[in-house]
Amino acid sequence: MTQNEKAAAAKKRNHVIMMIVLVLLFLFFIMPFLLVLINVFKDKADIVTSPLALIGAHGFTLKNFPEAMAKMDFFNVFKNSLIITITSTILTILVSAMTSFVIVRNGKWKMCSAVFALMVASMVIPFQVLMVPLVSVYGGIFGILNSRITLIFMHVGFSVSMATFMFHGAIHTNIPLELEEAALIDGCTRWQTFWKIVFPLLKPTIATVAIIDAMAFWNDYLLPSLVLTNKAIYTIPIATQQFYGTYSTDIGLVMAALVLAMLPILILYLFLQKYIVAGVTSGAVKG
């Protein structure tokens, strides 16, 4: 064997080893999901006696789903999650893009840089520090907890800083001032310039912010659990937690509830996987 052939053989062997490691890791990553998936189609008794069997002794069943859906009020909580996530995401994008625009374009004004610095600094504050005052102010003083609008308002307020930071970077580096000046000379107002010229050019950042924030809102538990106490406006994470507390012994129903809770976002991921991975990567690397 020549030197090159040897190197090629070694490379091939390395690739085989790496492939095996990857497959094993992949199995570890999807194992919990697979276990839930094989058990969701089983009878309660079968799950208890043989959680590892592909099909239980009593055979394949779908009966866990309708019962869990009814007890969890699935369509209603799904609708709530959807309304809250979509509204909060859209508002976060609009509000943050506008805020970052005025901050970038008035960069020399101390007030703008002060607001921006405050926003960046605030990103290290964990939610635990704000939860008691939030409940105390909005529950105790204003008494406006327990409404979807309050939750949307808080979601947007929490994500403005991070989103503004990301739009700030995008406007600062990618949008030439000349473009806006040209629009102003052609007779656009600042307002028109922003919506007709700047905002459309921010599309990649809009996609990133939308993906990161929508995922965060959809999965958030602690804030919604403090704001929403009325069963009718629960979101999926709260409904899952409540459901588990009530029916934890009925393991078949629990499996169905977990699958229902995971399914929407997994289906979305199937179609938008490329965009989600790209969006999260650019968000993480910039943020």
Next chain:
Amino acid sequence: MKRNTLSYKVRQYLMFGGVGTALFCAVVIVPFIYGIYLTFTSWDGVSPHKPFVGLANYAAAFADHDYWLAMGRTVIYSVFAVVLINVLAFAMAYLVTSGVKGQNFFRAGFFIPNLIGGIVLGYVWKFVFNRAFVAIGTALAGGEQVPSLLASPKGAMFCLILASVWQYAGYMMLIYVAGFMSVSDSLKEAAMIDGCTPAQAMRNVTIPLMRSSFVQCIFLSITRCFVVYDVNLSLTKGDPYGQSIMAAMHVYNTAFTYKNYDMGQAEALILFVVCAVIGITQVMVGKKGEVEA
């Protein structure tokens, strides 16, 4: 119209940034400041009176033995979780950028746990530990029923660490992948031509150039692990006997379960300060040695 007057600038600012700034202040800044004020008062959550009590809440928080036990557990949990998350994420990033077949498929697969919230993930793992692992353990022990890992304090801690590593490794992997991609191949080739083995090229060229990825991933994993709550609640709920209560859960319990809002807030602030000091120190130490290609 004059564009340099203060009133023009203020009007411009309010038109574009007014709503965003107002929301930010209403939800983050005002509660933050109000929260600091609350720690100096005695408040039961109901009465409009909030008598000033000085540092009594901090004294109570420092004397709260359970809080410091929870803090100690959080530190242990965070150390293990942060190290394992980053080692695994780095290894995975190396594997999925090495040119093997289907690397995009693996990247997408490793990321899946991040799509799902901590509450649901915790219940999924609870099922795995309580049912599947017990079934395997029982089969291995020859039919003798083995207890679940979640039944012992050490086991519960192990489960929490495992679930968190599984949850965050895929996300951190994406950051390390971006880091690997930013190191140009020509630098590695130059090192190899100069006689480096692939391992030496990795240690002396790639890793130093990826330092910012490490700093970022470690910062993110520290700040997330330190305030872990969702997984803690759904996976162990603090059991057995409150032996797996992490600091964030203790803060929640103090404030909302036992209605000690003022003391809970003081404990939350202490947690924030500890977390921020560790995070910022880490970033400063990490940034110091950063090199550019």
